[in-house]
Each structure stands twice: as structure tokens, then as C-alpha cells.
Amino acid sequence: MTLAAVGLVVAAQSSFAGSTLDAVKKKGSVSCGVSTGLAGFSQKDEKGNWSGLDVDVCRSVAAAVLGDASKVQFKPLTAKERFLALQSGEIDILSRNTTWTHTRDTSLGLNFAGVIYYDGAGFMVSKKLGVKSATELDGANACIQAGTSTELAIADYFRENKMSYKAITFDTSDQTRAGFESGRCDFLVSDQSQLYALRIGLKDPSAAIVLPEVISKEPLGPVVRQNDDEWFNVVKWVVNASIEGEFQGVTSANAKELQANGKPGQKRLLGSEGDLGEKLGLPADWAYQVIKQVGNYSESFERNVGQGSPLKIARGLNAQWNKGGIMYSPAMR
Amino acid sequence: MFSKKTTEQIECENRPSHLGIKSFYNNPKHRGWIYQSFLFLFLIGFFYSIVSNTLDNMSAQGIKSGFSFLNTSAGFDVLMSLLPFQTTDSYLKVFTIGILNTILVSIIGIIFSTLLGFIFGVAYFSRNYLIKKIAIIYVEIFRNIPVILQVIFWYTVFNALPIARESLNFGDTVFLNVTGLYLPLLVGESGSGLVYSALIVAIVSVFLVKRWATKRQEKTGEQFPILWTSLGLITGLPLLALLVSGVPFHFDYPALKGFNFRGGITIIPELISLAIALSIYTGAFIAEAVRAGIQSVPAGQTEAARSVGLKESKIMSLIVVPQSMRVITPMLNSEYQSLVKNTTIATAIGYPELFTVFAGSVLNQVGQAVEIMFMTLVIYFCINMTISFVMNRFNKRSEITTR
Ligand SMILES: N[C@@H](CCC(=O)N[C@@H](CS)C(=O)NCC(=O)O)C(=O)O
Numbered sequence A: 001m002t003l004a005a006v007g008l009v010v011a012a013q014s015s016f017a018g019s020t021l022d023a024v025k026k027k028g029s030v031s032c033g034v035s036t037g038l039a040g041f042s043q044k045d046e047k048g049n050w051s052g053l054d055v056d057v058c059r060s061v062a063a064a065v066l067g068d069a070s071k072v073q074f075k076p077l078t079a080k081e082r083f084l085a086l087q088s089g090e091i092d093i094l095s096r097n098t099t100w101t102h103t104r105d106t107s108l109g110l111n112f113a114g115v116i117y118y119d120g121a122g123f124m125v126s127k128k129l130g131v132k133s134a135t136e137l138d139g140a141n142a143c144i145q146a147g148t149s150t151e152l153a154i155a156d157y158f159r160e161n162k163m164s165y166k167a168i169t170f171d172t173s174d175q176t177r178a179g180f181e182s183g184r185c186d187f188l189v190s191d192q193s194q195l196y197a198l199r200i201g202l203k204d205p206s207a208a209i210v211l212p213e214v215i216s217k218e219p220l221g222p223v224v225r226q227n228d229d230e231w232f233n234v235v236k237w238v239v240n241a242s243i244e245g246e247f248q249g250v251t252s253a254n255a256k257e258l259q260a261n262g263k264p265g266q267k268r269l270l271g272s273e274g275d276l277g278e279k280l281g282l283p284a285d286w287a288y289q290v291i292k293q294v295g296n297y298s299e300s301f302e303r304n305v306g307q308g309s310p311l312k313i314a315r316g317l318n319a320q321w322n323k324g325g326i327m328y329s330p331a332m333r
Numbered sequence B: 001m002f003s004k005k006t007t008e009q010i011e012c013e014n015r016p017s018h019l020g021i022k023s024f025y026n027n028p029k030h031r032g033w034i035y036q037s038f039l040f041l042f043l044i045g046f047f048y049s050i051v052s053n054t055l056d057n058m059s060a061q062g063i064k065s066g067f068s069f070l071n072t073s074a075g076f077d078v079l080m081s082l083l084p085f086q087t088t089d090s091y092l093k094v095f096t097i098g099i100l101n102t103i104l105v106s107i108i109g110i111i112f113s114t115l116l117g118f119i120f121g122v123a124y125f126s127r128n129y130l131i132k133k134i135a136i137i138y139v140e141i142f143r144n145i146p147v148i149l150q151v152i153f154w155y156t157v158f159n160a161l162p163i164a165r166e167s168l169n170f171g172d173t174v175f176l177n178v179t180g181l182y183l184p185l186l187v188g189e190s191g192s193g194l195v196y197s198a199l200i201v202a203i204v205s206v207f208l209v210k211r212w213a214t215k216r217q218e219k220t221g222e223q224f225p226i227l228w229t230s231l232g233l234i235t236g237l238p239l240l241a242l243l244v245s246g247v248p249f250h251f252d253y254p255a256l257k258g259f260n261f262r263g264g265i266t267i268i269p270e271l272i273s274l275a276i277a278l279s280i281y282t283g284a285f286i287a288e289a290v291r292a293g294i295q296s297v298p299a300g301q302t303e304a305a306r307s308v309g310l311k312e313s314k315i316m317s318l319i320v321v322p323q324s325m326r327v328i329t330p331m332l333n334s335e336y337q338s339l340v341k342n343t344t345i346a347t348a349i350g351y352p353e354l355f356t357v358f359a360g361s362v363l364n365q366v367g368q369a370v371e372i373m374f375m376t377l378v379i380y381f382c383i384n385m386t387i388s389f390v391m392n393r394f395n396k397r398s399e400i401t402t403r
Helices: A002-013 A020-027 A053-066 A082-087 A102-107 A149-160 A173-182 A192-200 A229-248 A255-261 A264-270 A276-280 A286-293 A297-304 B007-014 B021-026 B028-061 B091-123 B129-144 B147-159 B192-220 B226-244 B269-296 B299-307 B312-348 B354-366 B369-398
Strands: A030-034 A072-076 A110-112 A117-119 A121-126 A140-145 A165-170 A187-191 A208-210 A218-220 A223-225 B168-170 B174-177 B180-183 B185-188 B249-252 B255-257 B260-262 B265-267
Touching: A020 A053, A020 A229, A030 A053, A030 A082, A053 A072, A053 A229, A053 A286, A053 A297, A082 A110, A082 A223, A102 A110, A117 A192, A121 A149, A121 A192, A140 A149, A140 A173, A149 A165, A149 A187, A149 A218, A149 B354, A165 A173, A173 A187, A173 A192, A173 B147, A187 A192, A192 A208, A223 A229, A229 A264, A229 A276, A229 A286, A229 A297, A255 A264, A255 A286, A264 A286, A276 A286, B021 B028, B028 B369, B091 B129, B091 B269, B091 B312, B091 B354, B091 B369, B129 B269, B147 B269, B147 B312, B180 B269, B185 B192, B192 B226, B269 B312, B299 B312, B312 B354, B312 B369, B354 B369
Parallel strands: A030 A072, A140 A165, A140 A187
Antiparallel strands: A110 A223, A117 A218, A121 A187, A121 A208, B168 B174, B174 B180, B180 B265, B185 B249, B255 B260
């Protein structure tokens, strides 16, 4: 009994702090927390392959660290489970359409490693209701996913506009959508991008419309544990590499060519000049592998949520800063 | 733990204690105390070190700790609340609301599962083949399906109801649709106090009459029609008060306004589905407990009762069931406790009880798992200890009194 007790105390003492980068290299794969299924962001096909914008972040990290974008283990998580899974060390990266908020960044022992999609919460209503604007929703029932920043955004919005609502919360997006379809709630609140994704999952997508109002800021990005700056830097700069790749005109098709004969900035990014990889504790061709295997930000965007996908979302805010958006990578030097 | 003392021990204890500390230690009772206090101290130290280690680790990881979060405002809506609630209210308020919602569904579940359990448990002994078979089938089906599936099943049934605008309408007073069951609410006006008092007076007098009648029957053997008298009192007195005071009540009827029904009472489908599922599931176990209890009463009791000419229904209610209670009560106790624990399944359908709303929503917004889980555990522990306490009192009364 005493022995067991001592064992427990010692176990409780051993701190979680430790290098995630080393651990990932040792086990040869990245564990990545994703959603339970959200078109365009993280979704599993019939063959069990994951794809999506969030999935591409993890695949890029695997490409940069291990040289192979397929070395990722996906762990589907509901909104409620996600932070605990990261804190407990069950996953190395949380890439699950997660909004970067002050509270999450400062009190959960986590760090946000960047923004891969600038989103905002919005409403989807059934066409039958004849509602044209969110201001007509006084007294309505809202379907919301439990444990999201959306739960807070909608409360603020209704308070601001002196309207009332009832929140019907669900654990997964499938349940949320089912609640909306059955009429349990009159409208569904979620990040706009997800509304489009949820809408194409409806039995009859044309029976629902997305209202014009955007009621909050929802910058989505990957999250890592606090106090592991090495890993934090890796994830942060992998995200930047993909954005910088687009800015510099490096694509999966021309990466090989530009690595050899590109402009200085391109060569530095692709590792044929300078030592950016080494400073991250990664191979010199880290960003080359990211762009070669996964593609730059624009390729990933169009494939998953843009024109190459059923969602057909326009770049909008998510265009490069010199093309009318706010996507901007700090300097790669 | 302490077995009966042998004569030797008694002699020992009665000897004068001139041996001082040594004899103090030799006394098994004292020694027991010493060992127990060592163990107690060890356990305290043990738990203290676990807790402080966890807190240290958390602060090293940059996770906030402490209970100050309870005063910050929640910022999200709670679907159902027995107290007035706004999104600006604190997490502490959400905690309270969660507890109340847990207690509400537990009480509903306990009442209905007990009714179902006793009905089907007794029905098992029916001489009517069909009734007996129904009782057996009920138990076998509902005991063997995981309760979470039953909850989701009832919720799905509810989801198939028409939308608010196409509600099922029962005489313009009761409405049923996918968003819930809407009932009229009885509202008391000034003067309604008289009616309430009449009701209380009626209830008290029913108790008094019952006591008096039992005493009389014990003394003289004469029976008194308690049931009819009670019914008369409980309906008659308030009715009289109602007429005297000029019916100071009106109904507030639910009506479709905008998106939803307003007015009256709303019972949300999450509550109904959860209550139905828990009652039916736990009812099946209670039916088994009742069956076991009844079987534990020797057949001789029934035969003896028959031989003195008691009616069959009286045999059940006066001879068999009271004697079976001492077997049933302890089992009921644990069934009730399971029911309370099973209310946490609400999280599958979003009924805002303690686990869903506090250990779910609040935990997610605040992230302080240790504190929140601790508070949640303590509440379930307290609710179940209360049930145990009440049931043990009840059990004491039904135990065999031996002389
Ligand atoms: N950006 C929100 C997340 C919103 C969210 O979780 N949305 C739902 C869609 S309604 C979702 O992604 N569900 C996927 C799942 O449950 O796995 C946050 O960080 O809180």
C-alpha cells in the first residue's frame, strides 16, 4: 500500500514539460487533434483518409519535421474535449477550427501558433421562416455546439440587440445539424465557414439560408502546449512557410525548380540557402517538404474550402495582404 | 470490527491501571485508536501531497487555478433553469442551476421508476397470464438495453414531432411539438391564500384522522374508511375555500407568439426524454427488487392470511409488501443512487444538469478541470449520501423488531 502511494506521488510529480519535438522525432509521427468531421476543415473519407485545411496544418508539420506528410495520427475531438486532450499530452497539436481568444491563450496553459483562417460567427435559418436578418430572431431557439466561442458570441449579440433566445447545445456538429433539421431550434449559430459546410450536409441544402450578419471575430488556428517554445516555433513557422510560399509564388509544382534556381528569398525558404531549418531544429529542406508535399496556403485553401471544393468559399479576408486580405507571414530570414 | 469481549478481556480492563503507559498500550481499544490515527495522518499527508503536486504542475504548465472564476459572468445561455437566469450571471449561478436541474430530473425519475417498479414487480405474481408475461417482458427488455440508447431513442422520438407552427393542439390548452410540451399555468390572484391554507389544513387533518383510526383499530378492531375520508377532506376543504373566496385563480395559456409558444409552462423535450428513459430503465431494476422482496416472504404468511379470511388485495398490501420491504429497501437505495448517477447521460442530448452544464460548458469555457470536477463530485456525493440517509431511516422502520 505504502509503495503504491509513493509511486503515485512520484508520478504526480513528474512534470509534463519536455520537448515535444524530440518526442515526435522519436515516435516518428505527429498526433493531431481534429474535429469529429467538418467539411473543408477536417473530414474523413470512406477510406479513412483525413483531409481539410486543419488537416493540412498537421500534415505540413509532419512533412517539415519527419520529411513525410503522411506520418500523422489523427484524433477526432469534440469542442468540449479538445483542450484537455492537448493539456494532457494526448496530442501534439490541436488543429480543430479553434478560435484564438484571450482567455484560452492566457489561462489554459496553451499557445496559439498562428491563424490559418479568419472567420466570424454567423447564422443559418430555414428558408420557411422567411427571416432576412438576424435582428428578426427575437425569441427564437438557437442550435449551438457546446464548448465553443460561438456560445459566448451569440449571448453578446442578443444582449446588445435587446433580444432573447434559448440555447440548445449539442456535443457534435452532426447532432447540432440534426437539431436544426428537426426544428428543435429555429436557427443554427456557428463560424460562417462551418455554416457553409454544415449546409451542404443538410438533406436539402437549398431549404436553408445563411444570414448576412457576422457577429464576432473567430480567427482559427493551431494550438500547442505552453512552455515548449521549440515546438511552438516549429508549428508557428510551418504555418508561416505555407503563407510565405504563396506570397513568393512557390507551389508544389515549381518548388523543386525554384529550390535550385529561384530568387534569393525563394531559395532561403526552400533551404538551398541560409540555415532557417537548423535554427528550428529541423532539416534544411523543411519548408520545401511542406510546399512540395502539401502545397502552399493558396493551394491548400482552394483544394479544401475554395473553388476546388464543394464549399466554394471566396478568399476574402484570407487573401494575401497585398491582394485585399490580411494573410501575412513575418519575414523569412 | 470489535468482537464481543471475552471474560479475560473484561477482567483485564477492570484491573487497576497501575501499569501506566504499558497497560494503556496493551488495551486493544487504545491500540486500535493509535493505529487508526496513524493511518488517518498518513492519508491526510498523502492526499495533501497529491493535491499540492497537481496544483504545482498546473501552475508550471501555465494553467490557472483557484475558485475565483466562480464570480465571473458566464456569458452563455442555459437552456432550462428553475431560477431566473441571464447570460450575465456568474458561473456560481450556473453551478446552482445545474444542481437544481439534476435534483429535478432525479426526483421525477425516482417517483416514476418506483411506481413502474412496484406495478410490474407485483404484476409478476398475477394469476393472469398476460399481465405476468407483460411484467417479464418489460423487465427483460428495458433492463438489457444501455440507458444511453434509451435516452437517445426517446429524444429521437421527440425530434420527429411537428415543428412549433404545426403543433399538436389539445383543445387550445395543451400543445406538443418538437420544441416541447406546453401546459397552462394556474396563477393565483389575491385571495388565493385561503385556498392554499385550506389544502394544508386538509393534509394535516388527514394525518390526524389516520393516526386516530389506527389507534382505534388497534384497541377495538373496528375499521374506519380512511381512504374515502381523506379524499373527501383533500378535495372538499379546498373546494369550499375556492367557492367562498370567489375562485381567485385563472389559467395562463400557452400561445404561439413569433417563433415559439409563450406563457404557460414549457417542459423541454430534453427533460421529458431523460425522465422517461431513466424511469423506465430504473423501473425495470426496481421491479426485479420488488419481485425478490416478495419472494423472500415465506409462503406460509400468505396462507396464514388467507386462512384468517383476508381479501387477496389486502394480503398483498397488509401482509406481503410490508414484510418484503426490508429486502426491497436496501436495493431501492442503490437503484436510486444509480439513477442519480445516470442523470449525467443528459450530456448526450443536452439537458442542462450539473454534469452537462458545469462539468461540460463551464469547464470548457474556464478550463479549470481540477476545481470543477472536484465541485461536481462533491455534489453527486452529497445527493447520494442524502438518499442513503433517508433510505436507511426508512429501512430501520421496516426491519424485523426482535425482542
Ligand atoms: N471556432 C469555434 C469552434 C466552433 C465549432 O466547434 N463548430 C462546430 C460546428 S457547429 C464544429 O466544428 N464541429 C465539429 C465537431 O464537432 O467535431 C471555437 O473555437 O470555439
